[in-house]
Amino acid sequence: MASDESGDRGRQLCSFEKWVTLQQKDLSxxxxxxxxxxxxxxYDVLLSQLVEKNIQHFQxxxxxxxxxxxxxxxxxxxxxxxxxxxxxxxxxxxxxxxxFIRLLYALWGSRVESQLTEFLQGMKTAGDxxxxxxxxxxxxxxLQRKTVGEEEKISSRLASLQEDIADQPxxxxxxxxxxxxxxxxxxxxxxxxxxxxxxxxxxxxxxxRLSTLKELLSILTPFQAVDYLAATKKxxxxxxxxxxxxxxxxxxxx
Amino acid sequence: MASDESGDRGRQLCSFEKWVTLQQKDLSxxxxxxxxxxxxxxYDVLLSQLVEKNIQHFQxxxxxxxxxxxxxxxxxxxxxxxxxxxxxxxxxxxxxxxxFIRLLYALWGSRVESQLTEFLQGMKTAGDxxxxxxxxxxxxxxLQRKTVGEEEKISSRLASLQEDIADQPxxxxxxxxxxxxxxxxxxxxxxxxxxxxxxxxxxxxxxxRLSTLKELLSILTPFQAVDYLAATKKxxxxxxxxxxxxxxxxxxxx
Numbered sequence: 001m002a003s004d005e006s007g008d009r010g011r012q013l014c015s016f017e018k019w020v021t022l023q024q025k026d027l028s029x030x031x032x033x034x035x036x037x038x039x040x041x042x043y044d045v046l047l048s049q050l051v052e053k054n055i056q057h058f059q060x061x062x063x064x065x066x067x068x069x070x071x072x073x074x075x076x077x078x079x080x081x082x083x084x085x086x087x088x089x090x091x092x093x094x095x096x097x098x099x100f101i102r103l104l105y106a107l108w109g110s111r112v113e114s115q116l117t118e119f120l121q122g123m124k125t126a127g128d129x130x131x132x133x134x135x136x137x138x139x140x141x142x143l144q145r146k147t148v149g150e151e152e153k154i155s156s157r158l159a160s161l162q163e164d165i166a167d168q169p170x171x172x173x174x175x176x177x178x179x180x181x182x183x184x185x186x187x188x189x190x191x192x193x194x195x196x197x198x199x200x201x202x203x204x205x206x207x208x209r210l211s212t213l214k215e216l217l218s219i220l221t222p223f224q225a226v227d228y229l230a231a232t233k234k235x236x237x238x239x240x241x242x243x244x245x246x247x248x249x250x251x252x253x254x
Numbered sequence: 255m256a257s258d259e260s261g262d263r264g265r266q267l268c269s270f271e272k273w274v275t276l277q278q279k280d281l282s283x284x285x286x287x288x289x290x291x292x293x294x295x296x297y298d299v300l301l302s303q304l305v306e307k308n309i310q311h312f313q314x315x316x317x318x319x320x321x322x323x324x325x326x327x328x329x330x331x332x333x334x335x336x337x338x339x340x341x342x343x344x345x346x347x348x349x350x351x352x353x354f355i356r357l358l359y360a361l362w363g364s365r366v367e368s369q370l371t372e373f374l375q376g377m378k379t380a381g382d383x384x385x386x387x388x389x390x391x392x393x394x395x396x397l398q399r400k401t402v403g404e405e406e407k408i409s410s411r412l413a414s415l416q417e418d419i420a421d422q423p424x425x426x427x428x429x430x431x432x433x434x435x436x437x438x439x440x441x442x443x444x445x446x447x448x449x450x451x452x453x454x455x456x457x458x459x460x461x462x463r464l465s466t467l468k469e470l471l472s473i474l475t476p477f478q479a480v481d482y483l484a485a486t487k488k489x490x491x492x493x494x495x496x497x498x499x500x501x502x503x504x505x506x507x508x
Contacts, residue, residue, distance in 0.1 A: 008504040009504050009505040072338075072500070074342035075504065077338070077342035078332030080334065084326075085328045085445070087332035088327070088328035088331035089416050091416065099417050099420045100420075102421055103420035103425055105421075106422050106426065110429075162345065163350060163353050163356045166353045166357035170489075171489055172364050173492075174492040174493070175364075234431055235420065235428040235429070238427075238428040239428070246326070247263075250262040
């Protein structure tokens with residue numbers, strides 16, 4: 001599939017590439033901030049500003065992507081500019097919002113495990129366990145329930161929209177065709193109408209991704225939030241890179 | 255994205271192209287059979303054989319595709335050889351099984367509507383209404399409930415598998431990386447293990463698609479089944495063709 005850089009797909013690809021580059025830049029900045037001494041003056045303020053900046057970048061990307069959808073929403077559901085590995089994990093043109101929470105649990109779980117080992121070996125005191133407090137865990141658990149519920153609602157609406165293709169008017173236009181795309185009625189109006197509904201679902205999914213991330217970060221301390229954001233970016237960038245290698249191995253060269 | 259014909263992706267593309275060609279050939283045969291006089295000797299037997307043959311072709315395609323998965327299951331979740339329109343409608347590398355039933359309702363609904371108009375205008379007798387009987391409708395309704403339930407179970411397992419990416423060991427390997435794919439531990443083993451689970455989900459989805467189609471066709475008379483199969487193929491081929499036109503319009507040339 002060749003991409004015409006001047007077409008919609010070219011602009012969409014360009015926007016995604018800029019987003020990946022920005023993620024790399026943001027990651028460097030987050031990692032840099034984590035190396036500073038925790039008792040530096042204004043450290044918490046600096047970290048909070050970094051978190052805000054990263055949320056803003058995500059929000060800007062969503063808005064920019066939304067502006068590039070036009071009548072070509074399909075392109076975002078399995079982008080040709082993403083790798084097969086990434087596309088196999090997509091939920092409505094992005095990651096599942098519940099994945100943000102799963103990642104938090106996984107990271108803190110692995111940290112508790114390693115710090116507990118050190119603690120039992122007498123290398124650390126219990127106060128060093130940089131884990132989530134009981135109150136934080138309670139709030140994350142509540143967010144998870146809410147997010148999974150919202151995700152299920154949107155998934156169910158997507159299922160219904162995908163089935164609509166097999167309903168009137170599209171299925172009947174196809175039924176009256178020769179089977180080679182030659183039709184009596186123009187399918188474009190019906191497909192555009194369907195595309196508008198798919199765009200609505202994409203908007204909702206994006207808003208759920210954004211609100212979940214925001215709420216999750218608000219539960220964490222500034223240090224935890226920066227540490228967590230760095231991990232989300234590493235996971236995203238690694239999946240992109242690993243996906244490229246696997247596509248190359250299987251005969252697709254990005 | 256360029257495709258190397260000798261690689262896995264080249265063989266997968268080739269298999270899909272053969273499948274599209276076979277669908278076109280099968281469609282011609284189905285349409286030809288529908289033009290014959292209903293009282294021709296052995297007509298029902300001919301139609302039943304055609305239905306069996308079409309089911310067999312679908313089964314063969316699934317088996318052949320399964321044989322091409324190897325460790326590259328991701329490629330089937332958003333194939334580069336399908337159009338963006340088709341990919342936006344995918345459910346686990348194919349159509350939703352419940353879509354088969356939705357199509358049946360849509361086609362018979364539209365037929366009842368047009369035949370009822372003709373009947374009210376005195377052009378036909380009530381006996382001409384070639385619609386589903388009450389018994390058939392009851393059976394289709396039961397199949398729909400069962401299919402939607404199975405679909406939800408598989409969807410929920412897919413969601414869980416997609417979230418696993420954000421869990422150990424993959425998320426932790428990414429966390430320990432530089433963020434540019436350079437890692438201390440090899441992610442391939444974990445990604446291959448994840449791929450095997452995704453392949454299991456693909457198998458289940460394929461079996462549900464096949465069993466739903468088989469059960470639906472067994473509810474229909476041979477004539478209805480051939481008529482219905484022709485409609486499914488027309489919808490598939492039209493979506494492929496319409497998707498190509500839309501990709502071309504937006505700057506991607508297949």
